[in-house]
Amino acid sequence: MTTTPIQAGELSGFIANLFEATGVPTRSASVVADGLVDADLDGLASHGIMLTEMYVDRLRKNSVSTNEAATVVSDRNGAVVLDAGHALGILTGDQAMQIAIAKAGQHAAGVVSVRHGFHFGAASRFALQAADADCIGIAMCNTRPLMPAPGGAERVVGNNPIAIAIPADGDIPIVLDMATSEAAMGKIRMAEKSGQPIPASWAVTADGSPTTDAAQAIAGMLLPSGGPKGFGLSFLIDLMCGLLSQGAFGDKVRPLYGDAGLPYDCSHLFIAIDVGHFCDVSWFRRAAAAAAEKIRTGRRAPGVEKLFSPGEPEWRRREAAGGIVHVPPAVADALKRLAAELNVTAPASLT
């Protein structure tokens, strides 16, 4: 089975219609659909349109709300707490970072925590919004526990992601978007399919024992990136997101692919730091871009064709995509099924 190429705008319009059919207002349905398609164009398929089925399922079962915005719980100087009420995370994430940016303009830094949140897609989206507004942007969220403590035999922290972006001149953004696990589960599944062993740093068995066997790893647990480093970072992200928002953390965050009738209930944190409070913004942007260019043009190891600055791979994939998403067969089938169920017309190319 091969992938189906489809124009991003057409695909996004179709997915927006699916969301709208579940009760999401038109404009918001478009924003979320565009966000998912953007992730696919960046080559981040795990944060792209493959999520549509799960989002729609949860919208229909009311564990994701059709509300378009979070409500303000508290607003004190540069600190805002929002209650997302289980609305789509891309919507409340955009809202939260825009508030953080506005607060940063007034106070130097804005810090917005969000409780009762839902999956917000790729964290880089929000960090880059801040960078576009001449701020350093930091976005993070917690997930249900997936990884053990070093030496542990039960899941206690998520692979909680953090994204950091800084303003820079030129086309190539400077952004880091990392999960705190050493490897993604997708890479372990690929190793299993090809019968390859995995590095011992990627995962442990279900009782916490070391393994290089992909099947045992899949039945076991992901390991934190860099051992205690990734573990500590993940634990602190969990507490910063969950406690500042007085929302869920640890095992109070539910599985994303668990009972679709129960809210996911994660917590988010958005920080914007206004560069203009410290220095001349155009100088900062020029210097940052020059530093990234220096990384890209550095001396390479034998056999290495190209060095990348943080955020550059996604940008290059988007450039190469030329506005076309290649939809895998399983995703195309799911989208067509949803279209039939919701009385939405699917693009001709998908059918």
Next chain:
Amino acid sequence: MTTTPIQAGELSGFIANLFEATGVPTRSASVVADGLVDADLDGLASHGIMLTEMYVDRLRKNSVSTNEAATVVSDRNGAVVLDAGHALGILTGDQAMQIAIAKAGQHAAGVVSVRHGFHFGAASRFALQAADADCIGIAMCNTRPLMPAPGGAERVVGNNPIAIAIPADGDIPIVLDMATSEAAMGKIRMAEKSGQPIPASWAVTADGSPTTDAAQAIAGMLLPSGGPKGFGLSFLIDLMCGLLSQGAFGDKVRPLYGDAGLPYDCSHLFIAIDVGHFCDVSWFRRAAAAAAEKIRTGRRAPGVEKLFSPGEPEWRRREAAGGIVHVPPAVADALKRLAAELNVTAPASLT
């Protein structure tokens, strides 16, 4: 040769006298000496009294200033830029984090960047100061380039450390203090001495090729923790520290153990986020401590005796130390030599 046990207070008083003999005022000499001895008590010897010789050497050659405080370059809402003027980093770090905490009290978050900085010891020191003041504390600094980009064959980023601490009840602090390299050079040197191979993720040869040979690694370069993750984090720490302060970054930061007559010239960044702006502080402290306790009491893998929460190992080492530092022979010799040169009386136990 065995280590020499010496009471922390006596050792610190002696080291303070060494600093004072180079012109550092009494009170500041004590603060810095206490900071170094504290790191030894925490089991962080690389950030402890072994640094005294290099600090004194630089103080005598005027590449470290005897000034006790940084000067304020700009102060705009929650943002402050300091010029440390190459003063001892523990002094200007304490000052910067205290300003960040005060700003957080007014604005929710305080962000203080420092240029022309010197080595500030263990970053956790400053993060924990913020946590003691009911703030989330973040401290980071850049170093000279030590690590290549993934696939690179030249040093382009430091193993730039970051520490994050959050307020918590009880005796055991919650703090992460991590360098962005996969392994410390000290661990590679230990492998070389014992003739053991090292994991391929730790280092590359001087031309960027993979190696598990410790000697080749020492002649080569440390690798970032988690590949592109640690690399991206390190690059962003470098730019956040260096650009917000309009100070040095990249190869403008000099080697710590290079020409002692030339300023180190690193940049620091301190962030405090006031918990009371978001929620009840005592609730936050209780919940954070309970989450850490849950980590410590979680199910363990076969053969594992104890699980640790982030920051707990250092705390346990300090408890076990009982106020006694065990000074290695090489450090004792260096301190005695400095004492003779500076006409300072060394503790009897060291001689």
